[in-house]
Amino acid sequence: MYSLDHLTIKDNYIFKDEEKLTLFKNINYHTEIIDWLKLCLNEVQNITNLNESILQYLSVVEKITNKYKGKVMEIKDFLLEEDNLKLVTELETPIKDAKAQIQYKFWMSLQESLNSKHHIFDFVNSKFNEIEIEEYTKKYYYSNKNNRCYGLKKDLFEIDDTHKVCFYIEVDWRIYYGFTISENGKRKEISENQKIKEISENQKIKEILNKTLNEENSEWKSPNNYNQKLFISWKLLDKGLNFNSFKPERIFDLNKKSKRDIIIEEIATEIDKVIKEIID
Numbered sequence: 001m002y003s004l005d006h007l008t009i010k011d012n013y014i015f016k017d018e019e020k021l022t023l024f025k026n027i028n029y030h031t032e033i034i035d036w037l038k039l040c041l042n043e044v045q046n047i048t049n050l051n052e053s054i055l056q057y058l059s060v061v062e063k064i065t066n067k068y069k070g071k072v073m074e075i076k077d078f079l080l081e082e083d084n085l086k087l088v089t090e091l092e093t094p095i096k097d098a099k100a101q102i103q104y105k106f107w108m109s110l111q112e113s114l115n116s117k118h119h120i121f122d123f124v125n126s127k128f129n130e131i132e133i134e135e136y137t138k139k140y141y142y143s144n145k146n147n148r149c150y151g152l153k154k155d156l157f158e159i160d161d162t163h164k165v166c167f168y169i170e171v172d173w174r175i176y177y178g179f180t181i182s183e184n185g186k187r188k189e190i191s192e193n194q195k196i197k198e199i200s201e202n203q204k205i206k207e208i209l210n211k212t213l214n215e216e217n218s219e220w221k222s223p224n225n226y227n228q229k230l231f232i233s234w235k236l237l238d239k240g241l242n243f244n245s246f247k248p249e250r251i252f253d254l255n256k257k258s259k260r261d262i263i264i265e266e267i268a269t270e271i272d273k274v275i276k277e278i279i280d
Helices: 029-043 048-064 070-079 084-089 092-116 133-142 194-199 203-212 249-255 257-279
Strands: 002-004 007-010 013-016 019-023 122-125 150-158 163-171 175-183 233-236
Touching (some): 092 133, 150 175, 150 257, 163 203, 163 257, 203 233, 203 257
Antiparallel strands (some): 007 013, 013 019, 122 150, 150 163
């Protein structure tokens, strides 16, 4: 016997005191509710709004009862049909080429936009050797070697005859940028080079650190964060563009010139503002 306040359930009936009120049946979401929702769908298939609401509810019920196949299972089942997997596999190379082309357009547009703001940037790898950016964007998706650290570099000012402070925009998985030091034109680690440590005591470099590594600029990181020993200070570009996973969806807008122009202008404006605020 079950109790529902002043009601009781006994022998498949609901009672109030001694009065038999109605039949009772114990149902569950695994079977009865799902079956009932499917019957409802069949009855209201021409009523669009109601049909959609029931479909959404059915989807939720299937999820909580572990009966939801979802998009992943649907795609897997599709791939296992006939020659679909073979056809999709043949698309791997064109997809890589397309991703490389989108990234190439990103870099070329960014360089052009920065140049228009009177910032002359050159394409370099992580050691500051000049590169052909189109070649590197292809290697990014094809090579098994570590070819993922490259980008745009601008010399800001000289420290002495052999050392300069530079601004560097780099891609790994995501885009980040910051201030770094070059020695005879080549990038040097900050924490493992005694000479660079001494140079880091330069007054102008101290000013950069004071302006970036403070409580007001919590997004800026020191060389010790995430083992970024080649930067004086650095931060992730706040646009969420991940060229490895190709997410979020906004990254696909880079293939459309009108939308790419908007994204690039936002990034170039951000970088222009940083350089002027920190250096000028």
